[in-house]
Amino acid sequence: MLEELHFFATVVEQSSLNKASTLLNLSQPALSRKLAKLEEDLGVLLFRRVGKRLELTRVGQLTYDYALETRRRHFRFLQTISGDGAPGRTSILIGASLTTLQTTLPDLIQMMTESHPEVDIKAVTGKTHEIVSLVRDSKADIGIVASRIDDPALFCVPLFDDHxxxxxxxxxxxxxxxxxxxxxxxxxxxxxxxxxxxxxxxxxxxxxxxxxxxxxxxxxxxxxxxxxxxxxxxxxxxxxxxxxxxxxxxxxxxxxxxxxxxxxxxxKRTTSLIHPGPDRMNPSVKLWVEAIAAFFARGK
Structure with missing residues (x-):
């Protein structure tokens, strides 16, 4: 059920099956089946359809709160077992373009340090093409850039539009x-x-x-x-x-x-998170990608 709870929380935060399936690297029909299985296991309806929108039921909201707490506990567990320095500490290297360094990174780092103060956050800056190269070459775990990136070696997660x-x-x-x-x-x-x-x-x-x-x-x-x-x-x-x-x-x-x-x-321009894909990330970085996307989705 842990996996289904995680998928459910992502759908809530992205307010869209399509956006959530892209973020999770899962087809939309497969994601719909995961949600249906969760509802079947719990014996409740989590969403009600209002036109084309999905709205949480009362039990759906309770389930979302539980999913967030479960995610945080799982996050802390993965950080503890994957840390290669002091016990319980992990690090993440973020590549930020020159403009996102000033516009986006401060809020992002504040969120990360408040939710997980045990994480060592490092950042490297450069022009957008330099950040793309760093992430592609695994010299940075993730990148934050002020554009959409079309690169077959990378995954691009839109965070918000700007002008x-x-x-x-x-x-x-x-x-x-x-x-x-x-x-x-x-x-x-x-x-x-x-x-x-x-x-x-x-x-x-x-x-x-x-x-x-x-x-x-x-x-x-x-x-x-x-x-x-x-x-x-x-x-x-x-x-x-x-x-x-x-x-x-x-x-x-x-x-x-x-x-x-x-x-x-x-x-208008879209600020995006780029990463090398779930197969090339350790579990704690993968969860950070999803937590960052959720943070900006809630900010909307």
Whole structure:
């Protein structure tokens, strides 16, 4: 029943049989049979269908809570027996692209250390193609990159969609002149600090400018979001930040505001987890892959 409980929890977290089957590397009919067997073994209905959606029954919610606790206990057990250092400790090496290092990795590491403080988490950074190579060559256990990866040697698990948003110093003349949503044309000639070339954020930004024939007044190009935030007031400049990076506290601390620009929603990009496949991962890393996917699914 342990396996069926794990599959059931994954379906709940992904809110989709299709997404769950992809994550579990299992066909959708096979996954449906696993769920049916669990319901048969328990003698209860775990889901009710509402249109095309699956909703948990009351007993389904109780079963999900039990599945989470079972998963955590199993996780701790596997970490204990697979550790090659001090007893009870394991390590995981995460490869992160330069942008996910600043947008995604902090929340991810916080979740991992809070749920399993005994795990040694290490990270290596680089450009997306470098992270792909590290995971493919087993020099990193998993990778977090700001794109979908199509590589026959790797599995790609989409975590969430992201897009760029316009951030400006509070009281900037543009916000005074246009208190409502701005047009993309308002970026033409706007003083801006942009992220350094070579990342998908900058590629996306340059593609946007080319599409709408925009020529902003680029004051600086920096490879650190924190440095950009510190310089925006000094330069009286705006910037384009990934939505996943922006927090209310960040805006308050830096006296910034986000101004809606409808066309920026076109800059959608998917942040993904990549791994070499279940056959090439040790059991504890495999469970981390599923725990990370569940963490971001709950975050939606």
């Amino acid at each position: 760029l948003e316009l951030a400006l110093p509070r009281g900037h003349y543009v916000t005074d002149a246009a208190p409502g949503a701005m047009s993309i044309a308002d970026l033409n000639g706007l003083p801006m600090i942009l992220f350094a070339k070579g990342t998908w954020y900058r590629i996306l930004t340059d593609e946007l400018f080319a599409k709408y024939e925009l020529k902003p007044d680029v004051r600086m190009e920096i490879d650190s979001f924190e440095a950009i935030l510190r310089l925006m007031h000094t330069c009286r400049a705006g910037t384009l930040l990934p939505k996943s990076y922006i927090r209310d506290r960040l805006l308050e601390d830096n006296d910034l505001t986000v101004v809606p620009v409808r066309e920026l929603e076109e800059t």
